[in-house]
Every structure is written in C-alpha cells, then in structure tokens.
Amino acid sequence: MLGKILLKVLRLFVGFFMCSYGTICVINSSLGAAPWDVFHQGVSYRTGITIGTASIIVGLLIVIIDALLGEKIGIATVLNMIFIGIFMDIIAFNNMVPLPNNKVTGFVTLIIGMIFLSLGTVFYMGCGLGSGPRDGLMVALQKKTKKPVKLIRGCIELGALLVGIILGGKTGIGTIIAALSLGYIMQIVFKICKFDSSKINHKSIEDNVIGIRKHLNRENDMIEEVIEND
Template sequence: MKKIALAFIKLFFGYFVCAIGIVMTINANLGLAPWDVFHQGLSNLTGITIGKAHILAGISIVVLSSTFGEKVGWGTIFNMLLVGIFIDFLMLNNLIPIFNKFLPSLIMMLLGLLVLGFGCYLYLSVGWGSGPRDGLMIALVKKTSKSVRFIKNIQEIIAVTIGYILGGSVGIGTLLMAILGGYFMQFAFKIAKFDVSQVQHRFVDDDIKFIKDKLANKKSKIQE
C-alpha cells in the first residue's frame, strides 16, 4: 500500500509540474505550443476554459486511440483529467506571471519546456501509461508503420491548423516549441537519468485481468 501511495503522489505531482510548464509557455505570450493552439481554439469555440478544453480533447483522443487498439493505463485516465484541472487552477488564480517583453518571455517559454520535461519524467516513470496525445501518436505509428517524427509532426500540424482557424494564438513561440520541445524533454530525462524505453507500463486491462483471476481462484477454492 505504501508503494502504491507513493506512486500516486509521484504521478499527481508530475501532472502538476506538467501543468506549471504548460502555463509558463502560455503566459510567455510568444504563441502557444501546437496542441495548446488547438485547446485555445476549442476554448474559443465552446466558451469553456483552456483546462476544460484540454480535458475534452484528451477524452476524445483516448477514445480514438482505443479504436486503434492502443491500451489505456490508469495514468492515461488521470492525465486526461488532472492536467486540465491543474492548468485552470494555475491560470484562474494568476499563479504564473505573464510576460510581454520578448527576452523575459523567451526565457520563461524555454524554462516552461524544461519544467514540462521534468513533469513528464515524473509521471512516466511511475509506469501507469502515457498521456492521451502520446498514446495516439504511438497508436498511429503502429497502425501506419510511419516514423514517430512523421506522426508527431502531422499531429501537431493538424492541431495547429484547426486551432488557428478557431482563433488559437500562433507565433514564433509555436515554431520554437515545435522544434525544441523534444530536445528539452530529452534534456530533462538526461538530467533525471531516466530511460523511457526501460519503463514497463501497466494498463487498465492488466488490472481487470488480475482481479478476474483472483476472483476465479477464490471461487474455485470455495467450490473445493
């Protein structure tokens, strides 16, 4: 139980750190990250907050990934809900400063990417599944046999295009984050000495199977 409790703490703290990084890139005012352009556009269209748009998009993406056969982890579900809630908490309470001058904005945007990288390390290292957007990327890579870079670029181009049409904020920061986001994440992983390829994820269906097996064993013992 102690191990599970510590895993939950690390998982939720990781999501909160991710939210801090995302809000830092938003408040840098240099243009949003590709997926956040889509979230802001969805927010403009529906009148909901960016955090709620993040949740709504996450739910839709998880459903789509599931149709492609990608397994869902408990971490995927918690990610889908909590990151958006934490984003709203930070933004609605003005807990992250907003910058309007280029140099401070650039520094905060880059720091935001690094913070986001550490947040991803924290939740991914628990091994309870990736986030909805990464899950979709993995599902499409498996389905199409295309490279991760190709699928990631296509995803982000579609997200930016739809978001921009819906009024999402696009700027030099959008281009920089699309190019540098992966490098900053890899740098954060390197500092944390984290090899994402070594993580063995546990999925929801693994736990369902475990519970079914336990119940079946218990039933057979009773019958004996």
C-alpha cells in the first residue's frame, strides 16, 4: 500500500518537473513567449499586477471554470499550481536548459519543450489525482465536445493567445508555432503512450480524505482484533 502511494507521488512530481522543464525550453527558445504567458503579460499590462500574480489569478479562475464544467479538483490540481513554478525557478536558476545559438537550435528547443510538456502531462495526469488548471480545462472540454486533443488544446492555446494580444501581450514566431502545434504534439505523444486523458477517473481532494479515513479505520480494526485475540 505504502509502496504504491510512494510510486504514485514520485510519478506525480516527475510529471511536474517535466512540464516545468518543457516550459523553460519554450521560454529559452527565444522565439517568443508561450500563448498563456502572452495572456498573463496582457493581464499584467492592463491591471498593473505582476505576471506571476496574473498567472496565479488566471489559474484560480480556470480551476473554478473546470469545477463548473464537472472536473474534480484533486490534490494534483493544487500541487500543480505550486510546484510547477518552483521547479521552473530551479531549472532556470541552474541553467538546466542551454540557450540556443541561432534560430534553428531555438526551433529545436521549442519542439523539445512541447514534447516534454506533453510527456509531463501524461505522467502527472496518469496518477488520477487531478489536473492542473489548463489541462483540466482541456479534459473538461474534451469530455463535453467529444473532440480530439489536438483540436481542443489548439483552440485553448489560440484563444489564450488572441486574448493576450488584445490585452497588449507580446508575441513572437515561437508563440504562433506553439499555439498551432502544441495540440498536435500532445495528441501524438498521448497516442504513443496509449494515454486517453478523457478517460482518467480523477480523485478529488474529498475522495482522498475519505480513502485515508477508511484505510486508517481498517488499520484500527486490525489492531483491535489482534489485541482481542491476545
């Protein structure tokens, strides 16, 4: 029991780290900010708050939308919002993603980043402990519309990009590439990994609390039974 929990936690954090690494790859490609970062820039520009604060607020709002669309808010949803940022800082501070020397290596870095983002999503979402805000929105819309990942994710990224541009966020060629291709890359990676994000039955925080209580009650019953037999 404990071994399975530890393996699931390890898989969860490996997934978070891969997502963070992928995000830094996209940033370090120097071809332009990712679509959601353009959105955060636009919110920051219009409101005067920092980009980091804008990211947190937007994330919280999307979580609310996810819940309204029927997605469970799990432990991984909360941990995603905390540790993705922490891992990004660690990766960036330690220069774990080299800066490209030219446009070609920048493009390669961008593609590698999107692959890592996709693989990280498979790892952490496969734990069934909840989705991050934006991944949760993708899954919710996928379930509602029955459309493929490439279309749903592509529309989400393009939507975030367009709103970000309207709000004053800055873009680059990499931004356009990411918005148009991330959904396709995710679909390819999901297919290779035989992963269907719409069929994962995530456990909510309440489900996990109930599960822990049941496990503790069983442990107590076993102890009491041993004591009575003695």
